Every structure is written in structure tokens, then in C-alpha cells.
Amino acid sequence: MLKHFGPEIWIADGTDVSTGGFHYRTRMAVIRLSDRSLFVWSPIKLTEQLRYEIEVFGDVHHLVPPNSLHHLFLDDWRRAYPDAKIWAPPRLRKKRRDINFAADLGNEPAAEWARDIDQVVVSGNLITTEVVFFHRKSATVLFTDLVQQFPKGWFSGWRETVAKLDLMVGDEPAVPRKFRNTFLNRRxxxxxxxxxxxxxxxxxxxxxxxxxxxxGRAFIGRAFQWLTG
Incomplete structure (x- = not known):
């Protein structure tokens, strides 16, 4: 289930989730930090098989939901790893008052992963505020919902029409229109x-x-040309 994606980073695809009648794929990443602890980005549904594969690589120390939308599976993870720190992106503390967050995610990386990962908060959006990460060893930028792409035929009927209008279906990943239109603070x-x-x-x-x-950098420039052009 875990697939090697680059030096000290693995990815796994999870079960689909449904929002407003639309089914979304899920994906997480596991990064092994310099101290050999594991940083889990956007946790998906935890299965026994996934847990076994993860623990081969180290101990889970950090559970990192990157925005206020990606918290659905945190309960399974905090039960499985009660000593792991759960980090709060903007707006999630208010939504999940039942979770004892260790600290907030901001524009600067936490000391625990500053050697390995950089980050920035993309603020100004009505839907969600997303924390975007950069893993140095694999030269990988980790977006969550700000950039999306679904294969042709994934949606059907009126949902397919909506997905096309929203730029969720295309030749390469793009920023959906709903996010473009809800950036009130473009600066x-x-x-x-x-x-x-x-x-x-x-x-x-x-x-x-x-x-x-x-x-990757050229792709990001194209994906956000609507913002900079």
C-alpha cells in the first residue's frame, strides 16, 4: 500500500470520501525526518496493513492535517498513536474542539522538522486555509486541495459537467475555479x-x-498563472 516516492518519502492512496455527492480520492504521505521519526501528511483511513507498513520505517511522531478539510480520519490515528503530536492548520481547532492539538501550523516550519521540510500558509481563501509543504530531500511540494485533477469519466451526469466547469478535470492538475473565486485576499x-x-x-x-x-516548479507556475498574470 505504501509506495516509495523519493528519498525518505512514501505515499499511499486511501478510500474515497464523499462531499456534497462528489466522490474524492484520498492520498497521504509519510516522511522520515532526520531524527528517524515519521511525519504523516493528510492521514487517510488507517488499516492494519497500512499501520504495519508504516511502522517498518519508524515511529509516528507527527500527524499533520494540512487544512481544515482533511481531518476525517484523525480519530483512528490518535487512538493508534496516542503519543504522536497532532498539528492544527488554521481553522481546524474551532472545528475539532475534541482534539488536543499540540501546536499550530504557521508560516515557518516547526523545530521538529525544520531541517527536512519547509512550509507556507496560503491564506486569504474563504473555503479553507491550506499549509503547503516542501520536502527538501525529494524536492517535493505537497499541496492538498488547492491543486486537483480527476481522470476523465470519474464523475458522471451533472457532476461531470460541474467538475469540468470547476477545472477539476483537465489535461493536467489545476486550481479549481471554486478556490480561484474565493481568494478574497489575493495579495x-x-x-x-x-x-x-x-x-x-x-x-x-x-x-x-x-x-x-x-x-515541478514550472508546473506550479502554470497552475497559478491566473493569480500572477
Whole structure:
């Protein structure tokens, strides 16, 4: 289930989730930090097989939901790893008052992973505020919902029409229109994007879409041209 994606990073695809009648694929990443502990990004449904495969690589120390939408499976993970720190992206503390978060995710990486991972908060959006990460060893940028791509035929009927209009279906991953139209503070978004484009990215992961494995920085520039052009 875990697939090697680059130096010290693995990915796994999980069960689909349904929101508003739309079914979304799920994906997580596991990064092994310099201290050999594991950083789990966007946790998917935890199965016994996935747990076994993860624990081969180290101990889970950090559970990292990257935005306020990707928290559905946190309960399974916090029961399985009660000593792991759960990190709060903007807006999630208010939504999940039942979770004892260790700390908040901000514009600077936590000391625990600063040697391995950089990050920036993409703020100014009405739907969600997303924390975008960069794993240095694999030169991978990790987006969650801001960039998406579904295969042709994934949706049917009126949902297919909506998905096409929303730019969720296309030749390469894109920022859906619903996110483009709900960036009320574009200056903040452009500032975050400028930092992202400084990273020497080769690969791009996203929760909903096939990874980009070459020329990641050029791809990001194309995906956000609507914001910078």
C-alpha cells in the first residue's frame, strides 16, 4: 500500500470520501525526518496493513492535517498513536474542539522538522486555509486541495459537467475555479506563492490527483498563472 516516492518519502492512496455527492480520492504521505521519526501528511483511513507498513520505517511522531478539510480520519490515528503530536492548520481547532492539538501550523516550519521540510500558509481563501509543504530531500511540494485533477469519466451526469466547469478535470492538475473565486485576499495568496516558487521543486504531490514527477516548479507556475498574470 505504501509506495516509495523519493528519498525518505512514501505515499499511499486511501478510500474515497464523499462531499456534497462528489466522490474524492484520498492520498497521504509519510516522511522520515532526520531524527528517524515519521511525519504523516493528510492521514487517510488507517488499516492494519497500512499501520504495519508504516511502522517498518519508524515511529509516528507527527500527524499533520494540512487544512481544515482533511481531518476525517484523525480519530483512528490518535487512538493508534496516542503519543504522536497532532498539528492544527488554521481553522481546524474551532472545528475539532475534541482534539488536543499540540501546536499550530504557521508560516515557518516547526523545530521538529525544520531541517527536512519547509512550509507556507496560503491564506486569504474563504473555503479553507491550506499549509503547503516542501520536502527538501525529494524536492517535493505537497499541496492538498488547492491543486486537483480527476481522470476523465470519474464523475458522471451533472457532476461531470460541474467538475469540468470547476477545472477539476483537465489535461493536467489545476486550481479549481471554486478556490480561484474565493481568494478574497489575493495579495496574501501571491505572497505565499512567491515563497513556493522559490523552492527548487521537481515533484508535486496532491491529495486529489496524479503526482507531477518532473519540472515541478514550472508546473506550479502554470497552475497559478491566473493569480500572477
Amino acid at each position: 496574501a495568496a501571491r505572497s505565499a506563492l512567491a515563497r513556493i516558487l522559490e523552492w527548487p521543486a521537481e515533484k508535486v504531490l496532491m491529495a486529489h490527483g496524479e503526482p507531477v514527477t518532473t519540472d
